[in-house]
Amino acid sequence: MRSLAKHREVWLVVAIAALVALIAARFPGFARPGNLATVFNDTSILMILALGQMVVILTRSIDLSMAANLAFTGMAVAMINAALPGLPLPAIVLAALAIGLVLGSINGLLVWKLDMPSIVVTLGTLTIYRGATFVLSGGAWVNADQMSPAFINFQRASLLGLPVLSWIAILVIGAFWLVMTRTALGRSIYAIGVNPTASIYAGIDVGRTKFIAFCISGMVAGLAGYLWVSRYVIASVEVANGYELSIIAACVIGGVSIAGGIGSVAGAVLGALFLGIIQSALPVINVSPFWQMAISGSAIILAVVLNARGERKQGRIILRKAEAA
Amino acid sequence: MSDAVHSPRAIPDRLDNPFRSAVFSWEALLVLVAIAIFIVNSLASPYFLNAWSLSDLTFNFTEKALIALAMALLIISGEIDLSVAAIIALASTLMGMAVQAGVGTPGLVLIGISVGLACGAFNGAMVTGLGLPSIVVTIGTMSLFRGVSYIILGDQAYKGYPADFAFFGQGYVWWVISFELVLFLVAALVYGFVLHRTSFGRRIFAIGNNPVAAQFSGVRVGRIKFVLFCLTGLMAGIASVLITSRLGSTRPSIAQGYELEAITMVVLGGVSILGGSGTIPGVVLAAFIMGLVTFGLGLLNVPGIVMSIFIGSLLIVVIALPIVWNRLARRRPA
Numbered sequence: 001m002r003s004l005a006k007h008r009e010v011w012l013v014v015a016i017a018a019l020v021a022l023i024a025a026r027f028p029g030f031a032r033p034g035n036l037a038t039v040f041n042d043t044s045i046l047m048i049l050a051l052g053q054m055v056v057i058l059t060r061s062i063d064l065s066m067a068a069n070l071a072f073t074g075m076a077v078a079m080i081n082a083a084l085p086g087l088p089l090p091a092i093v094l095a096a097l098a099i100g101l102v103l104g105s106i107n108g109l110l111v112w113k114l115d116m117p118s119i120v121v122t123l124g125t126l127t128i129y130r131g132a133t134f135v136l137s138g139g140a141w142v143n144a145d146q147m148s149p150a151f152i153n154f155q156r157a158s159l160l161g162l163p164v165l166s167w168i169a170i171l172v173i174g175a176f177w178l179v180m181t182r183t184a185l186g187r188s189i190y191a192i193g194v195n196p197t198a199s200i201y202a203g204i205d206v207g208r209t210k211f212i213a214f215c216i217s218g219m220v221a222g223l224a225g226y227l228w229v230s231r232y233v234i235a236s237v238e239v240a241n242g243y244e245l246s247i248i249a250a251c252v253i254g255g256v257s258i259a260g261g262i263g264s265v266a267g268a269v270l271g272a273l274f275l276g277i278i279q280s281a282l283p284v285i286n287v288s289p290f291w292q293m294a295i296s297g298s299a300i301i302l303a304v305v306l307n308a309r310g311e312r313k314q315g316r317i318i319l320r321k322a323e324a325a
Numbered sequence: 326m327s328d329a330v331h332s333p334r335a336i337p338d339r340l341d342n343p344f345r346s347a348v349f350s351w352e353a354l355l356v357l358v359a360i361a362i363f364i365v366n367s368l369a370s371p372y373f374l375n376a377w378s379l380s381d382l383t384f385n386f387t388e389k390a391l392i393a394l395a396m397a398l399l400i401i402s403g404e405i406d407l408s409v410a411a412i413i414a415l416a417s418t419l420m421g422m423a424v425q426a427g428v429g430t431p432g433l434v435l436i437g438i439s440v441g442l443a444c445g446a447f448n449g450a451m452v453t454g455l456g457l458p459s460i461v462v463t464i465g466t467m468s469l470f471r472g473v474s475y476i477i478l479g480d481q482a483y484k485g486y487p488a489d490f491a492f493f494g495q496g497y498v499w500w501v502i503s504f505e506l507v508l509f510l511v512a513a514l515v516y517g518f519v520l521h522r523t524s525f526g527r528r529i530f531a532i533g534n535n536p537v538a539a540q541f542s543g544v545r546v547g548r549i550k551f552v553l554f555c556l557t558g559l560m561a562g563i564a565s566v567l568i569t570s571r572l573g574s575t576r577p578s579i580a581q582g583y584e585l586e587a588i589t590m591v592v593l594g595g596v597s598i599l600g601g602s603g604t605i606p607g608v609v610l611a612a613f614i615m616g617l618v619t620f621g622l623g624l625l626n627v628p629g630i631v632m633s634i635f636i637g638s639l640l641i642v643v644i645a646l647p648i649v650w651n652r653l654a655r656r657r658p659a
Contacts, residue, residue: 062460110641114648117598119405119460123585124641131634139628237630242581245464258461290479290577294472300465301451308457 008255008307012270016277023281030284037162043276044169045224045231047269049243050250051176052220054268055213057251058193060260061118063214065107066221067243068129073099073225075133078142078151078235085148092151096226097219103129104218108211115207118214126244134237142235152230165227172220177265189213193261249296250275253303274299351595351647355610362614366621373624380501382620384571386590387505388564389583390612393590394516395560397608399553400591401520401533403600404459406448406554409561410583411470416440416565418474421483421575430490437566438559444470445558449551459554467584474577483575494571505567509612512560517605529553533600589640590615614639 024031049066056063077096080087103125110121144152155165180186192199192206199206229235254271256263275296282289347353366373373379392409399406416437423436444466451462496504520526531539532546540546564583569575594611596603615636622632 110645114645116641116644116648120592120598120644121641123588124637127585127633127637128641131630131632131637134628134630135634139630245468248461248464249468252461252464258458288476288479290475291472293468293475297465297468297470297472300468301462304457304461304465305451305455308455 009264009266009270012254012267012274016270016274019274019277019281023277023285027284030281037166039276039280040169040273041163041166042280043272044165045227046246046250046276047169047272048172048220048227049224049247050254050268050272051172051265052217053247054251054254054256054263054265055176055180055189056118056217057248057256057258058189058260058263059210059213060193060196061111061210061213062122062248062258063104063107063217064119064122064244065103065125065129066217066224066247067240068126068133069100069103069218069221070225070228070243071237071239071241072103072129072133072136073222074229074239075137075142075225075235075237077226078147078229079137081148081151082142082146089150089154093223093226096222098222100222100225101215101219104214104216104221105211107218108214111214112207112211118210130237130241133239137235137237139237142229144233147230147233152233155227155230165231168223168227172223173265173269180265185209185212190261195261246275246296249300252300252307255303255307257307258304271303352604352607352610355594355607355614359610359614359617362617362621366617366624369621370624373621376501378620378624380497380503380506382616383503383506383509385620386612386616387503387509388567388571388580389587390509390590390609390616391512391564391567392557392560392583392587393594393608393612394512394605395553395557396587397591397594397596397603397605398516398520398529399550399557400588400596400598401600401603402529402550402553403533403536404452404550404553405463405588405598406445406459406557407463407584407588408444408448408467408470409557409564409587410580411467411474412441412444412558412561413565413568413580413583414474414577415444415470416562417569417575417579418477418483418577420486420565420569422477424483424486430487433486433490434493434566437569438562441558441560441562441565442555443558445555445561446551448558449554452554453547453551471577478575478577484573486570486573490570491573492570494567494569505571508563508567513605513609517609520605525549530601533597533602535601586615586636589636593640593643 020031020036029035049070053063053066073096076099077092080095081092107118107121107125110116111118155163155168157164159167180189188199188204188209191202191204192209196206199209228240232239250272251263251268252258252271253274254263254267254269256268256271278295278299279292282292282295396406396409419440420433420437423433428436448459448463448466451457451466452459493504498504498507520529528539528544528549531542531544532549536546565580568580572579590611591603591608592598593614594603594608596608618635618639619629619632622635623629
């Protein structure tokens with residue numbers, strides 16, 4: 001099973017390399033290390049979000065509210081920054097993590113304590129958080145001139161040749177890898193995804209583990225909220241509208257099974273990178289950006305067909321559909 | 326998931342008093358909620374209690390509710406379709422193209438409906454033919470279908486629909502009774518009959534409760550699910566005709582977010598998101614409630630995005646309440 005999982009990531013790397021080679025064949029500049037580093041930096045936020053979503057999907061749940069959480073937290077920290085420009089940046093980042101955590105824990109509590117299906121809960125909170133962003137801001141935007149220079153420039157600062165944003169992504173990837181492969185929490189998250197009933201007998205509190213997963217995805221969405229707002233230097237209600245689907249798409253392309261229990265940190269990162277490369281390649285190869293939606297849709301469908309093949313080989317067919325909804 | 330299923334079940338000697346079970350049903354609760362919102366609305370705004378206002382109200386939800394009818398069957402069978410709004414966009418875009426080519430109204434309707442049907446069949450084939458989870462497939466086709474609209478239209482819009490095409494979304498059958506409302510009520514009757522009075526309907530419940538047992542009982546699970554995906558696509562196609570006719574123009578962003586509202590209606594109507602239970606009258610009531618809420622708030626000048634807070638909370642509270650209620654009831658000594 002492990003070797004097969006490895007195979008999937010290997011295939012993704014091959015697919016990404018082929019994609020880059022294909023583009024580079026006509027536009028050699030695309031494969032320059034400098035440009036690839038830019039693509040990585042552009043994809044950082046999606047990678048961070050995909051990792052949070054992966055943890056939730058592994059537990060047989062789904063978090064549709066991440067983009068709305070991102071918009072709310074982004075707006076909140078931008079308003080904090082506009083109101084108190086003197087507040088040091090670590091406080092802003094902590095605030096982003098805390099607000100995201102609170103929103104995520106609301107999802108988690110409803111799933112844990114009331115046994116509600118996560119798709120219903122997060123469908124509801126998706127609209128509530130987005131609406132709350134409007135109420136919070138009164139529909140107004142927070143613009144660049146209202147943000148402090150430290151707020152905007154932090155992620156753009158260069159550290160050892162890479163922007164801080166890229167380092168944050170690398171740090172988050174490392175942290176997720178540690179948690180998912182080296183801690184009891186990571187093992188329990190996989191376990192309840194593979195077989196919730198067996199997990200209960202193994203002494204894992206399934207509800208509580210799901211709650212923690214939602215807290216993680218909330219926190220990650222909060223962090224991404226700050227990063228998004230400071231990257232595009234605007235906070236508005238429409239920020240990341242519909243982005244929840246791109247996040248899920250990155251996971252699906254990365255081989256995370258929507259039925260839970262299957263997926264890896266490397267897969268989610270590569271899935272996000274795949275989408276990121278397509279997004280940055282379209283203008284280079286002179287294709288209208290309007291093609292992007294259809295291309296990522298096709299990529300999702302293709303990925304899920306291939307994933308299903310892989311899963312079938314493992315004989316998981318009985319469990320496959322059990323709690324997909 | 327629910328403890329109730331695991332507790333030993335006593336089989337009653339006779340059925341519950343039908344009157345009693347009707348009074349305590351989900352639908353009765355929805356009727357009460359609808360009446361309450363209706364009264365609040367009439368008190369809150371002097372413009373609410375007026376035949377034309379009430380008629381306008383129905384335009385708020387009929388298009389989504391038409392989709393919700395088919396979606397209810399699909400969700401009862403244990404599947405879901407997130408691509409319905411994207412199907413509306415694609416069907417509307419292709420109707421727009423046909424207008425540029427000089428196709429008349431009957432042709433446009435035919436195109437809208439058949440595009441919907443084809444998209445639904447595609448979803449159904451992916452789910453039942455290849456055995457893929459519907460939630461992922463339809464997230465993919467959601468991007469794909471709307472993506473094709475974006476490729477065709479970009480930031481442009483199609484206009485210039487023929488004058489008689491406007492009837493479907495703007496016309497009235499009699500006095501204040503709109504064509505959309507009549508169509509919805511007829512469709513609701515048909516779907517209610519199919520789900521609750523035919524063997525096809527019983528099979529949908531059987532599949533939702535236990536697809537494996539249904540399969541072994543001779544129910545053609547795959548084929549029925551395929552039909553349900555086609556029906557959902559078909560209803561999205563019909564909704565596309567209505568909304569295109571009502572707006573008189575097509576942009577790729579048309580009907581954005583309709584899938585979530587349609588699913589909210591279904592779940593609010595008492596259909597279990599896990600499949601296996603639900604009723605059409607419940608969905609119809611939920612559609613009216615959502616129409617009443619959004620229209621009432623609109624009359625009070627509440628912005629649409631704030632209304633979404635109400636809808637989202639309504640969804641969560643309505644699902645959470647029976648769970649809390651059951652838990653409290655079980656805690657009481659029997």
